[in-house]
Amino acid sequence: xxxxxxxxxxxxxxxxxxxxxxxxxxxxxxxxxxxxxxxxxxxxxxxxxxxxxxxxxxxxxxxxxxxxxxxxxxxxxxxxxxxxxxxxxxxxxxxxxxxxxxxxxxxxxxxxxxxxxxxxxxxxxxxxxxxxxxxxxxxxxxxxxxxxxxxxxxxxxxxxxxxxxxxxxxxxxxxxxxxxxxxxxxxxxxxxxxxxxxxxxxxxxxxxxxxxxxxxxxxxxxxxxxxxxxxxxxxxxxxxxxxxxxxxxxxxxxxxxxxxxxxxxxxxxxx
Numbered sequence: 001x002x003x004x005x006x007x008x009x010x011x012x013x014x015x016x017x018x019x020x021x022x023x024x025x026x027x028x029x030x031x032x033x034x035x036x037x038x039x040x041x042x043x044x045x046x047x048x049x050x051x052x053x054x055x056x057x058x059x060x061x062x063x064x065x066x067x068x069x070x071x072x073x074x075x076x077x078x079x080x081x082x083x084x085x086x087x088x089x090x091x092x093x094x095x096x097x098x099x100x101x102x103x104x105x106x107x108x109x110x111x112x113x114x115x116x117x118x119x120x121x122x123x124x125x126x127x128x129x130x131x132x133x134x135x136x137x138x139x140x141x142x143x144x145x146x147x148x149x150x151x152x153x154x155x156x157x158x159x160x161x162x163x164x165x166x167x168x169x170x171x172x173x174x175x176x177x178x179x180x181x182x183x184x185x186x187x188x189x190x191x192x193x194x195x196x197x198x199x200x201x202x203x204x205x206x207x208x209x210x211x212x213x214x215x216x217x218x219x220x221x222x223x224x225x226x227x228x229x230x231x232x233x234x235x236x237x238x239x240x241x242x243x244x245x246x247x248x249x250x251x252x253x254x255x256x257x258x259x260x261x262x263x264x265x266x267x268x269x270x271x
Contacts, residue, residue, distance in 0.1 A: 042263070061263040062203070065187030065251040083117045083145065084230055087164035087194075089157065090185050093127035097170035097199065097217070102135050104222035109144045113230035119145035123152050123160055161192055165237070166229060169198040173217050186212070187251050193244035195236055197225055211243040 037043055042059045092098040105120055112118075120139075126132040129150075136148045149160065161167070167189040182202025189196045196212045198204050204214060215225050229236045249255060 044260070061260060063256055063260070065182075065184065065190075065247070066253065066256045067187050067191045067247060067251045068253050083119045084165040084233060085163055086118055086120045086166045086168060086226065087160060088120065088122045088124075088168050089161070090124045090169075090183070091127070092122060092124050092132060095172055095175040096183075097172050098122070098126075098132070099135075100172075100217065100219055101168055101170050101222060102132075102139070103219040104226070105139055105144060105146065106142070107219050107223040108226055109139065109142050111227070113227045115231035116233050117145070118226060118230050119147075121147050121149060121160055121164065123149040123157060125151050161188070161194070164192075164194055165233075165240075166226070167194045167196050168222070168226075169196065170215070170217060170222060171199050171201045173199055173201050187247065190243040191247040191251065193240040195229065195240045196243065197222065197229075208246065211239060211246045213239070 042061065044061050044063050088098065088101055090096055108118070122132075122136070126148075133148060136146055139146050149156070152160070167186075169183050169186050169189070171183050182204060183198075186196060186198055186204070190211060197215050198212060199217045200214050204212060213225065215221050
């Protein structure tokens with residue numbers, strides 16, 4: 001069995017400029033991927049959409065999420081008061097929708113929620129850190145509570161995640177990986193029992209709508225969704241509880257391992 005994680009296809013523009021696309025690595029990776037698929041009997045892919053995008057004609061098993069973490073206990077805020085903490089993490093670039101989310105935060109600042117106050121936390125590697133810092137400063141000067149933590153150690157990230165109430169993952173559906181890849185960080189968000197707002201990428205649309213909120217890739221839509229959550233938080237907070245239970249049942253190491261074993265022994269495609 002081959003574990004296929006990404007589509008490695010370089011573009012002409014990758015060879016121009018000084019971005020982090022690494023076209024030679026992509027090209028080599030594409031040939032290795034094709035060779036690996038040709039030699040194996042079965043492939044493991046991160047989403048069903050990947051089968052068409054990667055032009056894979058082999059028996060397959062979809063493993064969108066696999067989680068080895070148990071959410072810390074006792075870190076949820078009281079439903080009656082205090083700010084709701086919103087986390088945006090991972091690679092902070094156009095592909096992951098960070099600029100759209102910042103525009104949504106600015107839009108939200110023009111008409112704040114009437115319920116709970118929102119505070120925003122960003123952590124991860126910023127492709128254009130000077131521009132990101134300028135935009136965060138502009139938001140702070142507009143009276144919005146927002147902190148950019150930069151790239152942090154694993155223990156710091158886990159504390160930020162444990163302390164968050166809402167996690168936002170607005171990957172660009174029109175980006176390079178939007179059609180086939182499902183951001184793995186979202187499965188960790190779910191396991192930690194967070195209320196998740198995400199774009200319709202990968203296989204998210206196939207998850208129950210009671211555990212994840214899919215949002216149109218639009219700054220006004222994201223702002224409206226966050227405002228609604230802040231205004232109706234006691235009801236929305238239950239989504240996090242459902243997400244944690246679902247993640248333990250579907251994405252734990254044991255659950256995924258059992259599905260892989262069934263796939264190998266039965267010879268059937270499992271999703």
